[in-house]
Amino acid sequence: MNKFWKVLLASLLILVFVAPVLFLFIRSVSFGWRFPDVLPDAFSLRGWQAVWSDPQLIRALWTTIGIGTAVVVLNYLLALPAAYALSHHEPRGKAVIETVIMLPIFVPVLAVAMGLHLFMIRIGAADSWIGVVLIHMLPTLPYAVRILKSGFDRLQTDWMWQGRTLGMGPVRTFFGLMLPMMLPSLRSCGILVFVISLSQYVLTAIIGGGRVTTLPILYFPFFSSADEAVTASFTMLFALLPIVFLVLLETALYTYHKWSRTV
Amino acid sequence: MLEIKKAEKQFGERTVFSGVSFSAEAGETACIVGPSGCGKTTLLRAVAGLVPLSDGTVLLDGEDITSWKAEQRPVVLLFQEALLFPQLTVLENIAYGLKYGRRKLGRRARLAESRAMLQKIEMEQWENAYPVELSGGQKQRVALARALVLKPKLLLLDEPFSSLDASLRQSLRTWVRSFLREEEVTSLFVTHDKEEAVMMSDRLIVMKDGAVQQQGTPETVYHQPENRAAADVIGDGLYDERFIPASSLTIGAADGYSGIIEHPQFMHGYRFYRVNVPSLKQTVVVLSDTLYEEGEAVKLSVTEEKENGAL
Structure with a gap:
């Protein structure tokens, strides 16, 4: 060139x-x-001052980070075993299971959310952050399973057998051998899930019922304000969040990698 | 010492192997040779404890380990691929089993033993390299070090040279053979390559169609295959009710077995011909200094028996 x-x-x-x-x-x-x-x-710095002096916004910031992190953790907990099973075992009706897991992406989320709202009200999870975390699983879990499954697909059974024959039990093989080798997949999965959770407006509004205020919920009133400096500050803050999360995630994964080293 | 008694493995209706019995003395390298699909890899995995046997027992130093889990057995299996952990350096790979595996040591001891092992495989300068930077042969050496640092009572090798190119394979074979002898490791080696089998082993076990066809010293098995199956796998010669070694066959006599010259072959400075013998449905490679055309019809005669291939 x-x-x-x-x-x-x-x-x-x-x-x-x-x-x-x-x-x-x-x-x-x-x-x-x-x-x-x-x-x-x-x-x-007036725009930034306006943003930082809004107590509602600071609270929303923490709520957003908290919900996003919870969604990521819950995704790991549910998607890891599912992806492992789909990749390394042949459960009966595997194709059907895979399709069902991908369905939330194909079916309009709004339609599902309306129905789930009733269910949330019944179990008392509506208008609470738990309900919001659960509803955020809807647009994230299918992607998480997909990403982690392709990660597991790259790990042949021989790797696990190598671990076993070096003297590691199944649990150790999983945490000491498979997870460290899955770090790249865990990284992309975590970032994607966090960003998806961060950008949910409708789902949070319906299930949170206006009680759970995340940044997107506040973003619209802010956006309609005439002060462009304030809107720009808010937008910058919004855009910085994934980067902050990325740094946190990298630190966590690096610590894990450090721990899994051997000398 | 390793003893396998009447080992049998079935997958559903299909019998992979049955009635497999053999033993290997401490410090010996036993080698199972056989065509692909004869059940040798499955047998190796069963000895490692990765797949259960349907019947039979595995004894290691007199102890019955048949029902032990893979991680409890003092046995390490080396695969065709080196399977080094890509996120760890060479030294960390070697130390792996010492942290997570069967022989747990403190950090300092891990480091010392891994470094000593690195020295033994003559790869000190690669201590901090990652597996992607290594050649195929180096990877296998590291994999061997990672296994032997655990001081296993038995080392299992599943065609560990098959992914390497010919010249590297040759040099690594020689190296591994002397390394295993020096370390006095009891090992069970599986291959489909008869040359490799004869070269690597102290004791040779010929497997075909899910059964042991013959076992003994490589010298005996190579020169005196007991049956057609063993001759097919390991012997150089023809089998017609008894084994006729290639060294006692001559091309160009007036009578004998009718054969068709397939092609010439040049090995070790001599000219050989690959001859197809349709009546026996066998081919044999025979030494000859006469020139023949491809497709030419010839007679193969049997000269007097020669002892163990002496010219």
């Missing part, structure tokens, strides 16, 4: 990925920035 194409490619990448974020950031710290001005008249 010669220089011209390199420069062109780099410019395109900057235009598509970096420029919008940069613009958003400048917008969040500018004061009165109107077309056709190239630069804002003045800078101020």
